[in-house]
Amino acid sequence: MKSFALSALALVAPVQAGLRFGCSTLTIQRLDPVVEPGKAPSAHLHHIVGGNAFNVTMEGDVGARATCTTCEQAEDFSNYWTAVMYYKAANGSYHRVNVVNNAALAKGVTGGMTIYYTQYDFTKDNVKQRPIKAFPPGFRMTVGSPATSTLTAAKGHIGLRYNCLTTLLNRGPEMPDFPTKPCPAGIFAVHHFPACWDGKNLDSPDHQSHMYNTIKNDGFTDAPPCPASHPVRMPQVTYETVWDTTPFNNMWKSGDPQPFVWSFEGTSGYGTHADYMFGWKGDSLQRAMDKDNCFYDGCGATKKQTMDIANKCKVKDMVNEPIDGCKFLFRLTQNNERYTNEN
Template identity: 60%
Template sequence: MKSLLFTAALAGLSEAALRFACSTLSIQRLDPVVEPSNVPSAHLHQIVGGNAFNASMEPEDGDPAQKATCTTCTFSEDFSNYWTAVMFYKHQNGSYQRVPIMANDALPAGVNGGMTIYYTQQDFFSNGNKKITSFPKGFRMTAGSVTATSKYSKGLKFVCLQNKSTRFPELDEFPTQKCVGGIMTVHHFPACWDGKNIDSPDHQSHMYNTVNDAFVNSGACPASHPVRVPQVTYETLWDTTKFNNLPWPTDGSQPFVLSYGDNKGYGTHADYMFGWKDDALQRAMDSSCMFNACENGRPLKSQQPAQMNACQIKPTVQEKIDGCKDPSYLCHNYMY
C-alpha cells in the first residue's frame, strides 16, 4: 500500500526532465569557450552536438541553432555543443593510448560512442513547482577547473562501473582499482543564473552552484543569481576494460590520465554552449514529459541513432593521438 501511495503522490507532480544520447561529433583540440579561435587548443576534447562547432563561436558569430545543419543528439532541435577532456591509458613505456567511450545502456542501441546529457529540474521525480527558465541564445558556461589540485566541486564525480547501469558510489577522483565495466565521469553544472550575462571572464561567475551529489535536489538560488535554469549534467562512459589485462603501476596508483596530464581527476571539467532551436528547451521544461517520453514531438522532435551518427565535422586540427609521450601536447603533428 505504501508503494502505491508513493506512486500516486509522484503522479501528481510535474516530471519534466530530459535524458538523451549524443553520439560523437569530433575528437580534437578545440575549445571555443575557454580558448576561442586558438588552433589548436591546449588539450584534446571529446565533442558532441551540433555541427556548427568550430574554433570560434563567439555570440557575434551567430546562433549555432541557425548555423548548424545537423546534430549528433537524440533531439533534432538541440544544436548545443557539449565537450569534456579525453581519457588516456599510460603504458609502461611512457606512451599514451586514447580510451574510447561507450553509450549508456539506458539509451537506444547503435549510438556511436557519445555522451549522456541530462536537463533536470529538481531531481528525477519533480520540478519542485518552480519556474525553470531556458538559457538565452549565446549562453555558455564551464564546470570544473583544469588547474584544480584538490576537489573542486560537489558536482564532479567518477564512478567505477560494474556495468553500464552502475551509478554508485560516486568518487571524487579516479578509482584506483580495475573497474570491470569501465569508468564514468560525471559533470553536474550549476543551475542558478544571474539573469543578465550569457558568459563571464572565468565562464563560471555568471552562475552559482548549489548542486549536490547524485542528482539530489539543489539548494535555493541566492539573490545574486536568482534565475533557476535546467540542471545540465554529462555522463561519459569510458571503456577502460580493454586495458585491465595490461600492466598497472606497482605503487598503488592507476594508469589513466586526462588529456591535460591529470592522473588524479581533480581537474576534470566540461564546457557547455547553448544551441537549442527557438523555444524548444523552454517548451520541454514547461511540459510534464520524462526522459524518452519527451521524444517524437511530445514535445520535442527526435531522430534515430543512424541520423545522429551521420552528423560529423571535418577536423580543424589533424594530429596523431595515440602512441605519444605527453597527452597534453600529443605529437605536435599539426596540419592547419
C-alpha cells in the same frame, strides 16, 4: 549519493520532468571555443558531441547556424565536451581510451554522452521552482578546472565525480578521483552544471561566475532556491560518459598506481571539467521545460531523430594532428590557466 541508474525507478512519479537523451560522438579535436576561442590547436584534446556548427570560434546563435546534430533530440544543436582520457603505459606512451554507449539509451548511439536537462532539479518534495527559463542564444559555461590538484579542491567541485563500473547498470559509489583498481566495465564520469543564472551575462571571464550552484551534495539531489545574485532558475545540465578502460585492465599490475590521465595530463582525476555551448533551435528547449508530468522524454514537446540519421552528422578536422599512438608531454603553465603540448 545513489547512482541515477539504480534509483530511477523510484522517481517515476508523474511530478518529475525533464530530458534525458544520447548524443553520439561528433569529433575528437584539440579545440575549445569557450576557453580558448580562435586558438587551433587549443591547450588539450576534447571529446565533443552535438551540432555541426562546432568550430574554432563560436559566437551568437549556434542553433541557427547548425544543420545537423549527433543528438537524439533533433532540435538540439548545442555542443557538449570534456577532456579525453588516456592510458599512460609504463614506458611513457599514451593510449587513448575509447568511449562506449551508456546503458538504456536509444539504439544506435555511438560513443558520445548521455545528456540531461533536469527541469525541477529534484527539489525537496518535488516543489516546482518556476519559471524554468531556457538558456538564451549565445549562452555558454564551464564546470571544474584542469588546474585542480588537491583532493579538498576536487571535493568542492560538487557533481563532478567518477564511478568504477561493475556493469553498465551497476555503478557503485561515486568518488572525486579515478578508481584505484581496474573496473570490470569501465570508468563512468559525470559532470553536473549549476542551474542558477545572474540573468544578465551570457558568459563571464572565468566562464563560471555568471552561474551559481545551490546543490550542496553530489548528483541528482535536492536543490535549494536560487539566491538573489543569481535569481533565474535554468535547467540543470548534466553529462554522463562511459570510458572503456577494460582493454587496459590486464596491463594494470597489482600495486601499481592507477594509470589513467586526462588529456591535460596531471597525476590524478581531480582536474575533470566540461564545457557547454547552448544551441537549441528556437524555443524548442523552452517548450520542453514548460511541459509537466514528463519523465525524461519530452512527451512530444520536442522532435526526435533516429540515431542512424544523427550518426551522419560530422565536422571537418580543423587541427590535423594525431590523437592516437603518440607520446605527449604536458606541463601546466605558471599561471595555472593554460597548458602547452610538446610532441
